[in-house]
Amino acid sequence: MKSKQALKRFLITVSLLTVFLFSNVSSAAQYVYTYDNNNRLEKVVVTDNQGTYEIVYSHDDNGNRLSTSKNIIMDLKPPTTPQNLMSPTQSTTTIDLTWSPSTDSQSISYKINLNGVYFAATTNTYFTVQNLSPHTSYSFTVKAIDASSNESPDSTPLAVSTLSSIPTTPNLVVNAGFETGNLTPWTIWNNATNWSVISTGAYSGQHALRIGTQVGGQQDFFSGFEPNQTYELSGWGRVGTSGQAANLEIKGNAGLKQIIQFTSTVYEYKSIQFTTPADASWVAVLFWNGGSSDFYLDDARVLKVNL
Numbered sequence: 504m505k506s507k508q509a510l511k512r513f514l515i516t517v518s519l520l521t522v523f524l525f526s527n528v529s530s531a532a533q534y535v536y537t538y539d540n541n542n543r544l545e546k547v548v549v550t551d552n553q554g555t556y557e558i559v560y561s562h563d564d565n566g567n568r569l570s571t572s573k574n575i576i577m578d579l580k581p582p583t584t585p586q587n588l589m590s591p592t593q594s595t596t597t598i599d600l601t602w603s604p605s606t607d608s609q610s611i612s613y614k615i616n617l618n619g620v621y622f623a624a625t626t627n628t629y630f631t632v633q634n635l636s637p638h639t640s641y642s643f644t645v646k647a648i649d650a651s652s653n654e655s656p657d658s659t660p661l662a663v664s665t666l667s668s669i670p671t672t673p674n675l676v677v678n679a680g681f682e683t684g685n686l687t688p689w690t691i692w693n694n695a696t697n698w699s700v701i702s703t704g705a706y707s708g709q710h711a712l713r714i715g716t717q718v719g720g721q722q723d724f725f726s727g728f729e730p731n732q733t734y735e736l737s738g739w740g741r742v743g744t745s746g747q748a749a750n751l752e753i754k755g756n757a758g759l760k761q762i763i764q765f766t767s768t769v770y771e772y773k774s775i776q777f778t779t780p781a782d783a784s785w786v787a788v789l790f791w792n793g794g795s796s797d798f799y800l801d802d803a804r805v806l807k808v809n810l
């Protein structure tokens with residue numbers, strides 16, 4: 504009888520070891536078995552370097568094992584590290600963050616670090632960081648924490664900047680919407696004639712500028728721009744035929760040149776920011792149609808950016 508029981512325990516032990524070895528339980532695990540008065544296995548407590556778990560067994564009237572449940576007694580295994588930390592959108596004072604979820608046997612929350620310092624916690628895989636300064640770069644990491652306070656390593660850091668704030672400064676571009684009905688003070692290059700200030704099809708108001716292919720022009724500024732200052736150039740533009748492209752540009756001394764390219768056949772708003780050289784002596788806003796269809800431009804703006 505005694506040897507029968509010993510054989511039964513041995514067989515149970517072998518079968519349990521097989522189960523655990525195929526359940527990602529470390530081979531260094533320790534097992535503690537508990538039996539009931541009928542020598543039936545009631546419980547196995549498993550301890551390894553990832554924690555302590557118990558497997559609880561129930562039996563029917565004939566002594567057949569019915570089911571098991573696995574309970575975590577002590578969890579030492581941290582969640583996986585959050586991946587794909589990114590920022591889909593930013594404003595002047597907020598940065599949106601998203602990341603891929605970590606995995607763990609327990610529920611997970613996340614801690615967000617800002618510039619290496621704990622900032623906030625969430626159970627979501629997204630967070631909006633608020634009350635930031637405009638035009639400032641911040642570094643973020645995210646780590647996952649399970650219900651037993653095991654922490655994953657920090658995610659790969661993400662550096663992201665808030666947008667610059669643009670006050671309602673005067674638009675430095677004169678006759679920006681062509682609402683005078685003429686071009687002044689813009690100029691057209693090389694005495695080109697394939698252009699017009701149109702009175703239908705404007706983006707806003709009554710008028711916009713239409714220029715034909717290989718036609719360009721500009722508006723010059725020899726004052727009004729401060730050196731080492733950031734400005735934003737923007738405008739509404741469209742091309743007459745899809746597949747074509749035309750530009751709104753900024754150009755100045757010391758190699759200053761930035762290009763906004765329009766390719767849509769419906770009016771699009773586009774903007775860029777640029778910084779004037781330390782010895783800024785002239786700046787020009789240019790339009791240039793290098794494509795083979797008409798280009799339409801309206802509401803060009805150059806605004807000083809408040810840094």
Ligand SMILES: [Ca+2]
Pocket residue numbers: 578579580581582607608609649653
């Ligand atoms: Ca865990």
Ligand SMILES: [Ca+2]
Pocket residue numbers: 679680681682705706707708709710711801802
């Ligand atoms: Ca207009």
